[in-house]
């Protein structure tokens with residue numbers, strides 16, 4: 001294989017351009033650092049390439065899924081469970097599925113935009129119940145950077161003062177839709193907390209981006225850039241600084257070391273022709289997504305690191321978690337025969353249910369939140385499959401068409417998203433027998449849930465069924481049994497995989513320190529979900545990005561002071577003064593970095 005060597009080294013090379021890589025690129029280029037991002041996928045721009053406002057009948061497939069668009073042809077993300085030429089394996093008898101994006105912006109092109117802060121308890125859960133491990137940082141360490149993130153990206157929601165579901169700096173939330181009002185009423189009667197959801201979608205213009213026009217198609221990518229994607233909220237502004245080089249179709253295969261044991265750069269494959277290249281760098285940041293990051297570290301073997309880079313602890317790839325999940329939907333007769341009206345809203349729920357109970361009164365240790373779906377939106381392929389189950393559903397010809405109109409939108413669904421506790425049986429390693437189409441060894445997954453997760457999911461099932469009954473509805477799926485794991489989604493299926501390079505104070509049991517810097521290679525950082533010490537009953541991406549924004553972590557990504565720009569105005573000070581955000585209190589411009597950063 002040909003190996004081309006790049007002559008001028010980058011200050012920082014970042015692997016991956018998703019939530020973590022995009023945020024690292026944004027922060028560093030704004031600080032005047034020369035950055036190169038290696039992205040395995042190709043370019044894609046939501047403002048030009050999205051299928052927003054495309055009618056299903058405009059496609060002969062009616063929007064049906066394809067191999068690289070499993071969530072439907074119009075979905076904004078190229079990737080999927082099964083990428084041609086890029087296999088992974090799962091240990092016999094175990095269940096794990098791995099979703100991977102292959103495009104600029106990664107999974108942020110179609111993520112649900114549910115943007116929840118972790119709470120104080122989430123960083124210190126072991127202190128409360130003795131399980132898993134505490135993070136070496138606390139909520140108070142991250143809080144200022146959630147603030148900054150929210151002022152840059154925008155998130156709607158409502159102030160609720162729930163201790164472990166901290167409020168953000170919110171834009172106004174959209175009003176509940178018809179079915180969401182019914183859900184909220186039922187939830188209140190059952191004493192389940194149900195509040196406006198928290199999504200990174202603009203309900204007011206922000207930082208030059210337009211407000212949402214409520215087309216309900218966020219998953220396709222937003223042409224008006226009104227929701228968050230790494231591509232147009234982080235990477236595009238980073239490119240505008242002139243400090244970012246974005247290399248697409250560049251699949252990192254190994255992080256190289258110099259003779260002193262510091263990272264010297266990254267070897268990558270140009271996926272358009274299979275040629276191999278090396279890029280020198282003074283600092284390497286890995287943000288390829290949690291499991292890809294484990295794979296890259298494990299594949300970067302050397303005499304100093306025979307078991308994989310920064311893996312002296314043997315914990316690279318270990319303590320993987322995914323959010324626990326299960327779903328229940330039900331037919332709600334009182335929603336039949338509704339007067340047709342536009343209730344598209346944003347492309348996601350307008351209400352949600354944060355964890356509302358005390359685990360001390362329950363048989364499982366950690367909580368979950370509930371995501372709400374239902375009602376009528378733009379009909380897609382395969383709508384109302386199973387109509388024959390609805391009383392008196394189905395029929396033929398005119399009767400069938402009338403029944404579709406009567407029943408369409410007369411349903412609600414609930415998805416539980418809970419906290420899994422890391423365990424030693426859930427990890428990934430290099431499969432010694434399988435390589436991908438570029439010859440790069442692939443991952444083999446092992447997965448285990450314990451009763452902590454199974455009993456939590458049982459509680460979800462019971463709660464969702466109670467909510468639907470309270471709405472006068474009917475569930476057509478039977479309550480899953482213990483033998484079925486109470487309907488728990490297989491590992492990876494909720495697509496919130498975290499861990500593999502966990503954060504900790506002790507280099508013997510963790511991979512990175514509280515700055516996401518590897519204990520063993522000082523100029524190597526991890527910037528995705530791999531450093532998460534634990535999950536939470538929250539979706540993870542807001543915390544992935546806040547950790548990147550954080551000066552605590554971000555300033556350690558900066559190259560040595562001697563390598564930073566010397567003309568003062570090009571560094572922190574110039575962009576701080578031009579940064580268009582205000583402090584949480586709105587009183588004065590909020591500096592993006594502590595003053596120590598600006599003296600370069």
Ligand SMILES: Cc1cc2nc3c(=O)[nH]c(=O)nc-3n(C[C@H](O)[C@H](O)[C@H](O)COP(=O)(O)OP(=O)(O)OC[C@H]3O[C@@H](n4cnc5c(N)ncnc54)[C@H](O)[C@@H]3O)c2cc1C
Nearest residue numbers: 016018019020040106107112113114252289528539540541
């Ligand atoms: C359908 C869906 C809905 C979701 N909804 C939510 C939600 O509502 N809220 C939430 O918090 N999270 C949600 N998530 C999860 C969220 O998308 C991820 O947490 C987030 O994108 C992780 O960011 P990341 O940077 O680690 O990875 P990614 O966004 O996946 O980006 C990783 C990038 O690295 C690239 N890459 C991988 N390997 C290499 C390599 N070897 N060399 C070069 N580049 C490489 C990939 O091509 C990709 O572009 C959802 C995910 C999906 C799929």
Ligand code: SF4
Nearest residue numbers: 212213215216218222
């Ligand atoms: S619902 Fe709003 S944010 Fe989502 S795609 Fe439509 S306009 Fe964009």
